[in-house]
Amino acid sequence: MILRSAIFLFLLNCISAGLFAQSTGTLSGTVTDAKTGEPLIGATVLLEGTELGDATDVNGRYTLTNIPTKTYNVKASFVGFVSQIKFNVVIRSEGNIDVNFQLQEDVRELDEVTVTPNPFLKEEVTPLSIQKFNQEEIAAYPGGNNDIAKVVQSLPGVSGSVGGFRNDVIIRGGAPNENVYFLDGIPIPNINHFSTQGSAGGPVGLLNVSFFEGVSLTASSFGAEYENVLSGILQFDQRNGDNREFNGNLRVGSSEAALTMEGPLFKGDNPESNTTYIASVRRSYLQLLFQAIGLPFLPDYWDYQYKVNHRINKNNQVYLTGVGSIDDLSINELDDFDPEQEAIQNQIPVIKQTSNTVGIGWKRQFSDNSGFMETVVTSNTLGNEFYRYEDNVNQTGLYFKNDSRETETHLRYQTTKFIDNWTLSGGFNVINADYNNSTEDLINNWSFNTDLNFFRYGLFVQSSANFSESRIGISLGLRTDGDTFTESGHQLYRTLSPRASISYKLTENEKWTLNASLGRYYKILPYTTLGFQDNIEYFPNSASDYIQSDHIVGGVEYLLNDRARISAEGFFKYYRDYPVSTTDSVSLANKGGDFEVFGSEPIVSAGNGRTYGLELLYQQKFTGKFYGVAAVTFYKSEFTNLFDNDYKPAVWDNGTLISLLGGYKFGNNWEISSRYRYLGKAPYAPVDQALTLQNYPAVFRDYEQLGSVRIDPLSQLDVRVDKKFNFQNLSLDVYLEVQNVLAQSSPSEPRYGLDRSEN
Structure with a gap:
């Protein structure tokens, strides 16, 4: 009704x-x-x-x-x-x-050949494994709720955590913390509220899609300028504010309201201004909804985002941009609740979290148009108060405390030169890392206070060119990274990471294209792991190595016409020196998908891993009425544990991913769209009931059994109807969205709570 x-x-x-x-x-x-x-x-x-x-x-x-x-x-x-x-x-x-x-x-000279224009053009550096969205595609995504993390989970090879309130981005079987995120070239540590420290996932995204001119996801073939990435790069290209007049945007959804404003600064009597701004603030009322329907926890958050751009002259511009959040996850004391709600109330952590990223960049185009340079200085901070109590309602019986603050200050310089048909670039980055942590872990008998400050640095070069009237494109890159904390941090030869890619148009009409890439990539461990101390105030993880990942990717693409394509892409990723917990002997690749402090434990760099699979894609751009995407991925994700060289399925090993998206636009600005997602059965580590009973409400898992049990597959259909209204000085977009139309039960692991008596 x-x-x-x-x-x-x-x-x-x-x-x-x-x-x-x-x-x-x-x-x-x-x-x-x-x-x-x-x-x-x-x-x-x-x-x-x-x-x-x-x-x-x-x-x-x-x-x-x-x-x-x-x-x-x-x-x-x-x-x-x-x-x-x-x-x-x-x-x-x-x-x-x-x-x-x-x-x-x-540069083509093919007068006698009809060439099909490619609407999916890529660069020589990343000829494959890349997908792009514009703002309208993100905002109107069925089931996306203006959340970019949810949108990208429907791309080929991308999935999310199944069950629970999570928003992790899993790319080709890699862990959530193997991805990096950039906002106009400025690195941001995470894109979610209530993020898992040391990883990246959380229950809801914190970026405002009204800012985006476009978003691109790269799943392999990373440019040498990107450091610390193993699985994927999400780049958010923010637009500049309107340089002619003031505009405002108000978005009201089922869980939040967001206000965005933009316009010119210092315009005077000029028709356009050289300085623009765009700023937004968003407020959640999800906590009110959760309280009304009787859920045992209340997520409350704010976030903000801004950008100021100033064009000095035709060759120089500077910009200031930032994003931040204020998060508070509290407990809702219920008078009457079922056993599952009671278990959630007992086991969920109490979290207070703040994040802030601010950066300033200078772009300079050389006056002879022979190239450009870019200098970026940024700072990002994450404050995390994470507590677990025996009695969450009264906050008594504290048995785990993590009170931490991590700050990174970045300097990145890159210069690019054009020489004939070659594009050459090179540069460096320096990062000062400051990590403070006060931890009390009564379950594992750890107590330490960390005050860690060190430097990370990297050098890179990249070259790319096209030949034979752009039918052949090649790219070569080299990067190395080091740090002043780990024992081998200054041995730059250990992190030399070459990469190469090639693209070849097989036919003169350019309908068939063959792409391939090969690369080696490295990632330093998160600060939660590097900053862990034992009870004698020693940093046992300072002996850790950088995680190494080698990628081999190949694919073929066929243009059906000037707005549709089919493609097939195979990939293989091999990991070395993956950190393995010495506490429970499991690879950290199988952690980070829960509400926890990821990696704050002793480890050894002794694990291996591999993910491999095949992606099939059909994509139809908007024809005037219809658009659609169909993607199927078959893959395996496996890692080794401590003292065990046998590969075991990872918790991200869904096996099969299916994503179908389509939309049809009727007259009078009506639109109907739908999305279908299928994720195969994912392994999980069952709860060690005996050990959990001894330490309840702390929950322990039996990682020896990882891979022996799996949750049910996810099958979900979302349908959305949009209607757009246009008035004299106002436009209004209204939509009605029904999620999980098929009414399929959300797959989840068995949840355990204490079987209490009336007393």
Whole structure:
């Protein structure tokens, strides 16, 4: 009945709002040379299927007005450059963000051959294992709830933790802490609220999708400028604020409300300003919902995000950007609850967490257009108060305390030069790491206070080029990293990490493409592990090695037409020197997917691992009505434990991943879309009931049994209906989303609680 009422109100609003609709909007943006950043004067920008178009001015800017409010594909063309299409661009009466194009120079001389334009263009450095989203695709994702972590979990080879309130990103069977995240080239330690310290996952994302111009995920073939990555790189390209007028955006969802504002600064009487800002704040009311429906814990959070950009002149610009959060996970004392709720209330930690990242960057284009340089200085801080009590309600009987603060200060410099058809780049990074921790662990009899400060550093070079009229693309890179803390930290030869990739268009019409990459990557252990001390104030993990991962990836892609493709990609990752816990003899690759302090224990760098599989993908860009993605991945994820060289299934070994996404746009700005996800049975370590009974509410797992039992597969269908309204000075997007339409039970491990008597 509630659902019927919601639908009725939804339709009533649609009918009444239509009486006051405005039917046109405006679209602006720039067209520039992708290599030099120079504006392309006289480039043509057209809306496909219409006669609406414009030519760019001396600043490379175009403006289209009086556009009927619906969804378009926008095409930019310029003589001597490869045309580019931006798909699924929604035109509203207000709030349209700039659509910018970076065109690649066209070096082909194939007048007698019809070449199919590739809407999935990649760079020589990453010719495969990369996926990209625009803002509209993220915001309208069924089941995504404007959460980028949930959106990427539907990509080929990507999954999330099954069961529980988790938002981990698992890429090709690798652990959640094997990924890195960048915001406009600025590293951010995590993208989730209530994040697992030392790892990355949490129950809900903290980034505002209204900021994004685009998001890309790279699952292999990493550029040499990226350090400390083993499985994946998520790059968030933030847009600049509107340089002409003030705009605001209010988003109200089922669990939160977010306000975003943007506009020019110091504009004066000029039509455009050289300085812009965009800022947002978001507040959760999830805690009120949880309290109303009687859940035993209350997650409460704020987050904020901002960016200020200033163009000094045509060759220089600086930007300031940041993101942060305030999290509080408290216990809800219930008068009446079932055994499962009681177990959750007993076992869940009490968490207070703050995070803040701020960075300033300077981009300088060389005046002769021969290259550019970028300097970035950033600082990120994570404060984590993590407590476990025997009595969570009254917060008595403390048996685990982690009160910590970790801060990184980064300096990164990179310069890039263009020499003929070669692109050469090189640079360095220096990181000062400051880690403070006060830990009391009564269960394992550990007590220590850490005050650790040391430096990390790295050097890198990268070269790439294309030959034979861009039919062949190659890339070569080399990187090395060191630190001043670990015993082998200054032995840079131990972390030499070469990487190479090649792309070859098999046919002259460029429909068939063969891609391959080979690389070695390294990652230092998290500060929670490096900063662990034993009871004699010794750092036993200072003898640890960097984790090594070797990637071999190959694939083939076929363009069905200028907006659809099919591809197949095989991958193999081999790990060496993976940390293994000496406490419970299990690889740390099998931890980090729970609410815990990951890696704060003694380890040895003695583990191996491997993940391998096959990804199949069909992708259809927006045709004017329909878009869709179908992806299937078959893979294995296995790691060794202490004193055991036999490979055992990892907790991320789902075996099969299926993701289906599709949407159809009707007239009058209606849209229906759906997503289906299937994750195969995942192994888990069962609870050691005898040991848990002795130490309850602390829970112990029997890692010797990991792989002997698995949870049920996940099968979930989400459906979403969107309707967009356009008024004189306001646009309104309304959607109705039903998650888990098939009403499948969420797979989860058995939960154990203490069987109490009435006394």
